[in-house]
Amino acid sequence: MFTKLGQIIAVALAINVGVQIPVAAQTPEPTNWPAVLDQARGQTVYWHAWGGDPRINDFIEWLGETAEARHGVRVQQVKLASTSDAVTRVLSERAAGQDSGGAVDLIWINGGNFAAMKSADLLFGPFAEALPNWRYVDVVGKPAVANDFTVPTDGLESPWAMAQLVFEHDSARLPNPPRSAAALLEWARANPGRFTFPQPPDYLGTTFLKQILIGVIGDARVLQAPVDPAQYTAQVAPLWRYLDDLTPHLWRSGRAFPANEPALAQLLADGEIALSFAFNPGRASAAIADGQLPDTVRSFVWQGGTIGNASFVAIPYNAAHQAGALVVANLLLDPEVQARAADPNVLGFQTVLNMDALDPVARARFDRLDLGIATLAPADLGPSLLEPHPSWMEQIAKDWSLRYGIAQ
């Protein structure tokens, strides 16, 4: 029996060696790119990214194959239920005194999570502007790539996709969808139970609240500064008035809410709701191509525009494989990778690159893309509204939970 135990321990140790992370080598210097590439070779980058969408997971897998082929860097996606899990992990590691060799190498991040990590000094960098592919990024045309929910990125995160809120409807069942907050309320009254939003503090659900808030607050410029507690109650009162009117006419009379974006999408696919929305203008076309939505679904935006922002990647200060993470962040800005992400058959994400900065071959990759049957042309997307300061998102999500998230 003891030899058997010995064998088990030996096996356990052997597995453990494979899992354990070697203590980090010296910190990479992003400006010395050849050295970064050297150091990165052979590393496995643990990319903590929301894992709820198989298309995104497949894209990350493809990216890993590309990174391995080009630079000898493997990518392992750690599929998160919520990005805050990764922030928590880094925070726990710092609390335990683990300042190097951390488990998180790269995080798909933006908004409040970035603001939290930046203010707590949990990030490696600045590095973004030192990446070789930074020269392609459209800093002028897409200011959101350097200003994340009004917080300057200061090179501590690198953008990889643009997103804008678009609404989706099945044109066969609902030919003329409501195109403003007021029209939505009127339509919901006439068609109760056919609209809902993911339960805040879910990201998309809270984005919907912000979209309403921008429409009803009067002077939307106050949203660009942090919440002023003295003014807040009066400022958001119109939002709660609107929701008090809308909630009884929601799906399940507002007594249950879908958990997140894919759950909302499934409700549209099942015909439980007639109107949905997503933070990705290409999503509907992609889902049609996948056979998940009927080909009569179309996307549209509201009059006056919808909220838009950028997705980033950031590297924790204690990441075990910072050089590898830098290589992956740079690879995400590669025109070929960006064109693949923009392909509606892959992700349908909007690029962060400046078309004028690309050479003709790279540009042709984007021009060739068929955006898909349900995707609006860039000109039809309308104005992209600025994200409010993260404190707004946090505060209204919290207040929504108190007002509507707890059954009375």
Place this chain on the structure above:
Amino acid sequence: MNHALGWPHAAAWAKTVRLFCVMVLVVPIALGLWGMILPAFGVVPGLRAAGGASVALTLAPWRAVWQWPGLWEALWLAFLSGVGSTLIAFALSQAIVAALQGGRVFGLVMRLLAPMLALPHAAAALGLAFLIAPSGFLARLLSPWATGWQDPPDLLVLQDPWGLALMAGLVAKELPFLLLVTLAALGQPALRGRVLLAQSLGYGRTVGWFKTVFPAIYPQIRLPIYAVLAYAMTSVEMAAILGPTRPAPLAVQVVIWMGQPDLALRMQGAAAALFLLGAVLGALILWHFGARMVAHWARAWNFSGVRGLWAEGWLRGGMLAVVALGVVGMVVGLLGLTIWSFAGIWRFPDALPQTWSLGVWRDVWRGGGGLLSALGTTILIALGATLVGAILALAWLGARPKVAGTSPVLWLIYLPLIMPQVVFVPGLQTAALALGMQGGVVLVMATHVIFVFPYVVLSLCGPWQSWDPRLALQAAALGAGRVRIFWSLRLPMLLAALLTAAAVGFAVSVGQYLPTLLMGAGRVETLTTEAVALAAGGNRRLIGAYALAQIIVPVIGFAAAVILPGVIFANRRGMSRVAIGG
């Protein structure tokens, strides 16, 4: 008895083994609890002053929980769904055994027990959700011809504020377990013939069983019931899939808070977890005294001489209906999952998809979606945890010849099953981190042992104890030593039971969600963690594929336990039969 077999150090050896096994159970739970108590009072282990948070003792987390407006609702939900589902599952299990034992349907129930036990909670919840949602399989089968629904009705069936869907899922999952432990308790020779005796006195089979057998059974299955009650009050994955969200039952809220980057919220989560533990203890005490009151009241009924023959037919018919509902529900639920995994476009009132697609399975085959690697990790962890758990269980049973029905030792074995995972596993994660242990496959495996070991012991102790010790005496008289008796007599004779117990342990490991998620630092992807993550995502095709894989793996374990003894002992009739639970 150890001395009787002439093994000089037997007593010392047995003591060491017992101590080691107790440590395996108690140390992680104590560490985990400590890792929750500290943050609940504002102390985060290992936090440096530079972290900015206060390290002083404080009651602030408790105040925050107390002031959270959803507290009573969330607590009430946990209590209602926990006690309600346990009560229903308990009553049904006893009534099924009483009314159907010995009949042909009962044989079917026994055969279905293993696969139903193997069904992981998450997969069961997903199958149920697909079945009963307003746009689910049942509504599709009945629409529009019977219901007139062209669009899914706006009905609050899943995630209902009363937790009915959650209770249904919990009952479906706990009923097989309670049936199993009841059957194991029925194995005592003293109970044989009691029903016959009652019948000879003019009682019906069912009422006779309740009056003569049940009072002897209940003390035997009390601890399993407590485990079920504690689990049902604190289940995370089932509650997340089927339970209400405004607010969610307290266990789900604890996991949400513990996952927040804000330290204050995590401390609040720790305090809420301890609050939940208090509620579980309260419910257990309530159950305990409730049972005594019922016993007191029932004594009069027991000796009243009431035959209650009128109830026999009703009970038998009712239990047949329950079994039929369970079997049909399981089959249709599995069918729904299977169809979804092959579905293309499947619009609402259609009973079958408009288009079919092999897309998901093709992706899986190509290694996309991570199912194959999750499958490998799941099997690796389950095999490792089961091997260690089975060795520990054999050592434990070998070192402790007797496990009485209500001894404090049995409480120890049940400790990991009664102590809610959500109360100590997050603390265990903190403790592991503070001790410098990296989350990974080995840590997950080790944590699974805490849960696999008790189940293997419980499944094995019946057959182990009913093994006739005179065989050992005879072998010893023929000159065999203790070691040889174990390896060439007792183990082969108990191989079928051991393999079945191992299959139970394997299934337990496959189904673990919270320990895998937390101790694996999010990096260890098993079928269960992936299925729960996907369930939040809502891609039904992929969910269907994962849930099927999650069901098939433990069923293969049980199939192996059934087939292997027959293969190994092909030339020894009588040693190739399987015993579930004894």
